[in-house]
Amino acid sequence: MSETTYKEGQSVSYKPVGGPESNTAESIGKITRVITESETGGNTGVRVRASAEAPRSEVPPVLSRTLGGSAGRRTGAKPVNEYNPGSAFPGVIGRTTDVSSPAWPEQPGAVPGSPNVVIIVLDDTGYGQFGCYGSPMQTPSLDGLAADGLLYNNMHTTALCSPSRSCIMTGRNHHANAMAAITEMSTGYPGYNGNIPFENGFLSEMLLQHGYSTYMVGKWHLTPTEQESPAGPYTRWPLGRGFERFYGFLGGDTNQWYPELVYDNHQVDPPASPEQGYHLTADLADKARLFISDAKQVDPDKPFFLYFCPGATHAPHHVPREWADRYRGQFDDGWDAYREVTFANQKRLGVAPPDAVLSPRDPDVPAWDSLSPDARRLAARMMEVYAGFLSHTDHQIGRLLDFLKETGELDNTLIMVVSDNGASAEGGVTGTTNEAQFFNNAPETIEESIKAIDELGGPTTFNHYPWGWTWAGNTPFRRWKRETYRGGASDPFLVHWPRGIIARGEVRTQYAHLVDIVPTVLDVLGIEPPDTIKGVTQSPLHGVSFAHTFDSPTAPTLHRTQYFEMLGHRAIDHDGWRAVCPWPGPSFAEARQPFGTPITSETLSELDAHSWELYHVDEDFAETRDVVADYRIKLIEMVSLWYVEAGKYGVLPIDGSTLARMSVERPQIAKVRTSYTFRPSTQTLPSSVAPRVLNRPHSITADVEVPADGAEGVLMSQGSMAGGWTFYIKDGKLTYVHNYVRRAFYTVSSTDPVPVGRHELRFEFEPTDKPDLAAGKGVPGRAQLYLNRRLVAVANFPVTTPIMFNPGGLTCGANPGQPVTSDYQSPFRFTGKLHSATIDLSGELITDADSEMRMHLARQ
Structure with missing residues (x-):
């Protein structure tokens, strides 16, 4: 970072980056404000705001993060008089044009040199499934981002997809977004109804106001399910929430060979068939490249925001056979061996602390050696298919990155990669050739599944691996998606921005949550959270920026407290401590109630009195030592803090039900009829x-x-x-x-x-x-x-x-x-x-x- 001292009123100039040494510095204007370290939480990077437009060329990163206003217009054109829409017309209106002077409403323009922003969200991908996080699976594109950027080992999600995605887009907690669970499980309470309030603006809406092109490609799952039909309303579809272009699917998952596609606001058929080589992830990468190219050929300097969300690696695990076959025999040793190898790699790579302890065997997961030969053969093939699916997805992400590099955009693109929750256990204990069986309480036998082993990953299956691989995929943590142990709520997180981050290949340990992504992007761009969007007064952001950690591994953690609640499963993090109250129990084997059982007032009192666990995660990375017996006062403090946060963000009433929420009557667009x-x-x-x-x-x-x-x-x-x-x-x-x-x-x-x-x-x-x-x-x-x-x-x-x-x-x-x-x-x-x-x-x-x-x- 620059060590220059900046003062208000000082003139600012710069030389174009990469220009000849003899270039004369060009004036930008005068500094109108210097943002102090105290305002950035101790970040030593310089933040300034300048008064006048910069010439249309490259600005050094320190200024490209911070210059405000409506820069970004073409140079060489005759100057035009512009004014802020809503203010008085500054021109002259006479009886005829010869005695009048025109003026134009000012159009949003990004600061010259502003970075592009790409947020990539994978689905159901666990902490131990990227190669750069210790996995034996091959993810060279993601590993390359890590090697040239940063890896975070303390990023947290909500443990379920729609709630997590709402946090990524708004910077607010999921109950405050009315997204307590997936949209299909909405109920009639403010934190649960599935309608993200318009006062919780999306990052796309914020950046659109600052001259960015905005694109959404892939999985959305943020529209109330009853509003996904051609009857609309379309106000909560991607184009209604600040995205100018959309190509993908609205629901939680889709067939990768035969997807249910929406282009902008209308349905379309896939452009080809599986027999012709079609696969959704490749199609999504093509569209992302196309959207960027379309705008860049007209205005090459206009930055873009791309929200890229492949359906991978959510079930169905669909992938061309040749990708799965690359892993033939590589998982024959089973999930126990996978965990040991991955955990050793994590320590070597620094994404797990040297003193970390691997979480113990989950009571719900059978030992690999206890399985029958057919069960082992089936489970190994299901993991080969999953690994191929992940590597194929990594390859498509690589195609997108290659395109950014070819067009000269990669170095000045802020890329963040995360998963929406931990790996998924929805395949059940044996896995399934058809995930619909899981949702219909109709699991097939090993004998039935083995008949389709050669079809796994292909168009005739809707497959999902056994939850032993889920447990292994979340190494070193316990449990999985839908539960607020770290296995469900902690995920890999990569940040890559060569022009703006000096550090390369380093691990960051500061605590972060998905709600911190929006504040961080705004901080990097020098943009204040808007007061209004489309005339709607905006609520405060709940997250805090972690941009101060980019070039400082020892920078302090600014996100100190974070609650969790998912389907009645609760937790809270505060200053290195973590309290967890599992529902219906620490595992299915130990639970006193079946999964999805509603929580009564009497049950809640019993849970609060006896079921909270306490972990000192600053010293126990993987939640392996429950210290509640030694720190009872600390636990009482943590539980009390959970209720404070619950009251603040609309978590109550706590609802542990699942099937009941899926079948609840909701307001419909049309009247109910027969x-x-x-x-x-x-x-x-x-x-x-x-x-x-x-x-x-x-x-x-x-x-x-x-x-x-x-x-x-x-x-x-x-x-x-x-x-x-x-x-x-x-x-x-x-x-x-x-x-x-x-x-x-x-x-x-x-x-x-x-x-x-x-x-x-x-x-x-x-x-x-x-x-x-x-x-x-x-x-x-x-x-x-x-x-x-x-x-x-x-x-x-x-x-x-x-x-x-x-x-x-x-x-x-x-x-x-x-x-x-x-x-x-x-x-x-x-x-x-x-x-x-x-x-x-x-x-x-x-x-x-x-x-x-x-x-x-x-x-x-």
Whole structure:
């Protein structure tokens, strides 16, 4: 950093960076303010603000961080008179233009030399899964950023995706963002309703006001799920929150081979098929490069903010086979060996302290040697697929970095890389070929999974590894995503900015949380948090800048206190101490209640009295020694502080439930009704706004015309090969298929073809027993097909999907993306004329006893 003393009123000049030695210093203007060390928390880097516009060329980093105002306009053009919008018009208005003087509303312009900002957010990636954090998995692009930048070993998340992403974007805590959990679990309390307040502005909105291009590419998951449909409102979609361009998906995950894509505010199909080499992560990297290139070819000096969020490494772990095959045999020693190797590497690399102790075996994770040969073979292959997925993602990030380097932007781009939470245990103890089974309480057996071992990672699976690999991926910490132990809430964090950071390849140990990212970016850019955005008065930021740590490994930690709450699981960090209150227990094996059990007032009192644990993490990096017995007064102080923070940020009421929150009634865009009519021109509806047909009587009625040469195709479908249903005509026959979490396909089909002409085609489902949700079984029932209200087919379905389809989009007239059944190829659009299709949930079913009796007699 410069050692020059700056004073208010002093003239400021500079020479263009990289110019000839004889260059004459050019005047910028006079300093209007010097920001003191006390205002930056002891940061010794110089911060100044200058009064006049700088010429349009490169500014030294020390000034590019701090110059305010509307610089950044073209040089060489005739000067124009500009004024701040909302202030008095400074020109002259006469009776005619010859006696008038024009003036223009000032357009936002970035300070010359301002760095680009790129925030890369991976999904469900653990602390011990980057190569530069000790993992044996190959991440050369991320490792390169670390070698030329900084690694942080004390960055914290909320332990779940949407809440974490809200912190990254706003600089406010997740309950204050109304994002206590994922948007699909919103409830009717201020900290839980899923509607991020507009007074909590996004970084994109802030930088847009300062002349930045703003791009969002990849996973969003910050819109209330019931607002993701074509009916909007679009105010909480990316373009409504300060991003000028968006390409990605709105929900929590998507099929990497057949993604549910949105471009700006409308749905689009993927540009190619898996057979043509398509994969989502590569597509996202292409779009990020395109967005940057589009603006740079017009205004090469305009900085950009890119929020790049691949769906990786969230399930499904989809990757081209050749990437998975690179890891053949490398995980045959199992997760216990992985932890030992990774932990040794972490100490060698300095991302774990020399005196750190590896957390003990988790009671929920079986020893590798205790598994059967088939279980070991399956688990090893699932990890090979995951490793290939991570390396493939790293490669696509590398393509983005290569593009920045080719265009001369890399050195002056502030890049931050983080994961939204620890590695995920949603694959269960054995892993799964279809994550939808986990969400439907219907895990498959090892024998069933092993049959699909050669398909793992490909388009026919929706796979997730066993939670033994989750535990290993969070080395050296305990537990995982959704829990507030460090395994769920601590993640790798990289910062790279060659032009602004002197240090290279160093580890930073200062405490940080995702809410600190926005304050840090603003600090680096010399931008004050805005008072208003779009006329809405802004709330204070909750995070603090850690920019003072960039060039000082011994700089003090400024973030001293941070609470955590996720699905009733609580924790608090304060000055090197950490208190944790697990719910429903330290592990599933030790819990007295099943995961997702609601917390009553009586239960909470019991938890506060007996279930808090205490760790001195300044001396116990991985939470291995509960010292509550020795520091009872300290624990009482920490629990009291948790309640202070909870009151401050809207954490109450504490809610430990999961399934109950998923199924709660929420305000809908349209009034609740029992009849829904669709037409084939409409877009795919997300499951949150689609009619809910599970576990209830319902019918689907299609009004069609079959031409003389016949017709085929889908009349209506929902879901994918991971689970769903489809109603279609093929080979002239009317057919309905229910895909039960990819494990079984239940079909009812007519014997005779649908004749030429206009017809009413109808499917009816009538439950014959009750569901058993805990056992992963939806209602059994009788499935019936009708042609012009005449029964033409009937079948009994022994079980149906109990809880949800994932993916769960509903489409009229086609099955876009991955087909629900292998009986046809997508999109299998209906080739006749489909006037409309109506889903009825009233329970009013057709009775055609005579036709039913004839059919039964014919089958004897």
